[in-house]
Amino acid sequence: MIGFKPPLALRAETPPAWAEAALADPAALLSDHAHNEKKAALNALNLSQSCADSPRASVLLARLAEEELNHYRRVLEALLGFGWPLQPDRGNAYAKALHGLAAKGLLDRLLIAALIEARSCERLWLLGQAGSSHLELGSAPWLAFLLELERCEAGHALSYRSLAGERFGQEAEARLDWWLDREAEVILALPWRSAVH
Ligand SMILES: [Fe+2]
Ligand SMILES: [Fe+2]
Numbered sequence: 001m002i003g004f005k006p007p008l009a010l011r012a013e014t015p016p017a018w019a020e021a022a023l024a025d026p027a028a029l030l031s032d033h034a035h036n037e038k039k040a041a042l043n044a045l046n047l048s049q050s051c052a053d054s055p056r057a058s059v060l061l062a063r064l065a066e067e068e069l070n071h072y073r074r075v076l077e078a079l080l081g082f083g084w085p086l087q088p089d090r091g092n093a094y095a096k097a098l099h100g101l102a103a104k105g106l107l108d109r110l111l112i113a114a115l116i117e118a119r120s121c122e123r124l125w126l127l128g129q130a131g132s133s134h135l136e137l138g139s140a141p142w143l144a145f146l147l148e149l150e151r152c153e154a155g156h157a158l159s160y161r162s163l164a165g166e167r168f169g170q171e172a173e174a175r176l177d178w179w180l181d182r183e184a185e186v187i188l189a190l191p192w193r194s195a196v197h
Contacts (some may be wrong), residue, residue: 009160011184098186127146
């Protein structure tokens with residue numbers, strides 16, 4: 001993937017052909033993404049509850065929740081603009097599989113959040129690349145929107161990683177190393193569909 005380095009040095013690269021498969025049903029893709037942005041906002045709020053003893057972490061997590069809520073609203077507005085209804089939540093097998101492997105409480109919750117953000121960032125970038133050749137989604141506002149989300153998600157991945165490091169020190173980097181292998185296994189095992197994961 002020339003010109004793109006995902007945050008956290010993910011260990012399984014998504015092939016560019018994935019984006020064409022994901023764009024097969026743009027209405028489903030965008031609906032799924034709306035649900036994911038809402039879950040990201042709720043997750044940031046839940047984490048802020050768990051980090052309430054740290055004023056710095058609380059502020060950072062409140063900011064993250066605010067940004068995800070803003071993304072949620074904007075994806076809903078994009079759906080409205082295209083005249084596409086918000087479809088029922090099909091669930092996120094990727095996030096579910098990662099949480100199924102968690103064993104270290106808050107540390108794993110922070111690292112899983114970082115990994116999901118990093119993978120979203122990689123895939124939004126791929127969608128942005130493929131979108132330029134996709135007739136219905138090829139409009140400049142749509143591409144600009146995806147690329148803006150991608151930059152935000154990269155920042156979120158780094159924020160969650162630094163929060164884990166501040167709270168758990170060396171243990172966080174060792175655990176992240178373990179998680180990077182698990183995340184690669186999980187993402188490679190999942191079928192492609194019209195969704196970011
Ligand atoms: Fe987001
Ligand atoms: Fe995010």
